[in-house]
Amino acid sequence: MKERELKAYEILKNKLGEEKAVTVLGFVQGKIDEQKEVFLTKDDKMEMITQMKDDKMEMITQMKDDKMGLITRMKDDKMEMITRMKDDKMELIARMKDDKVDLVKWMVGFWIAQIAAIIGLYFRK
DSSP states (O other): OOHHHHHHHHHHHHHHOHHHHHHHHHHHHHHHHHHHHHSOOHHHHHHHHHHHHHHHHHHHHHHHHHHHHHHHHHHHHHHHHHHHHHHHHHHHHHHHHHHHHHHHHHHHHHHHHHHHHHHHHHHHO
């Protein structure tokens, strides 16, 4: 024991008795040790700072990778949408051509019917 501890022990021993003095000093020493564990040393602080820097760099790298993955996925989705739009456009053009052909067929049919009606009315007189 250190000199201070011996003095405290002697005082407590005279007042409380030997067994109780040892118990009280043990309790106080335990509390002091607990408080020492709460405080960080310079090396502990430096280690924590280094760890935090490493974690920060790892997070930045992960975020960059995630960002690049997202950009790549967006580009792929964009290309897929463009391809689908081109396919849909070609399908629409083909359907419009078919509709034009059907429209011309009906128009010719009605013209022929109108001409036949006019000719029929003309010869009826």
